[in-house]
Ligand code: HEM
């Protein structure tokens with residue numbers, strides 16, 4: 001297992017990055033599907049399961065990033081701010097959904113069939129409202145920011161800075 005260095009991200013950092021990138025692609029896919037056709041709302045149980053796992057991974061990834069901060073490739077202020085915003089949204093989006101879930105009296109939360117959280121005995125208005133107001137909006141913002149992040153990574157790579165090699169190869 002390779003550690004983070006100033007020239008490249010190490011094994012665990014890469015695993016977090018690419019596994020979670022796939023996870024977010026899945027979240028985008030499910031949301032796009034049911035916005036296209038309400039019948040795909042049947043995907044909600046997978047959306048919730050993967051989203052819950054992404055929340056746990058985001059928290060672990062943040063701890064890992066903080067612990068390895070001084071060893072990692074350093075970037076421009078813009079790159080640092082962009083990554084910080086991605087972290088904030090990777091936590092806030094599923095957290096807002098979990099707060100709504102905790103305040104909802106409709107369904108228990110099951111993650112791939114495993115019981116995680118019982119429904120509230122009665123609806124807690126502010127929690128449901130917070131999720132309704134923020135979960136979807138912040139999620140679309142996260143996808144826009146991630147798209148910008150990918151475009152910037154490709155631009156730097158083409159210009160010869162080879163930053164994708166830090167996260168791949
Ligand atoms: C990082 C993880 C997550 C991402 C990126 C994400 C993304 C999204 C997106 C883009 C939508 C569609 C919003 C719209 O149609 O305008 C959505 C809706 C929804 N998500 Fe998530 N989600 C995540 C985690 C979760 C979790 C953990 C839960 C529940 C435990 C959840 C429950 C829901 C529900 C119930 C809806 C439909 C109501 C609404 O639009 O707010 N999501 N999500």
Ligand code: HEM
Pocket residue numbers: 013016017020021024065073074075079083086087090146149150153154163164165166167
């Ligand atoms: C094809 C998709 C992607 C590519 C090519 C890509 C590329 C990269 C590269 C090259 C870096 C290192 C940048 C540097 O050191 O300056 C990086 C870091 C990072 N990327 Fe991505 N990325 C992709 C998808 C995503 C997605 C979907 C997210 C989150 C939603 C994300 C979040 C991050 C974060 C937070 C960092 C900072 C390092 C870390 O803590 O992991 N990336 N990415």
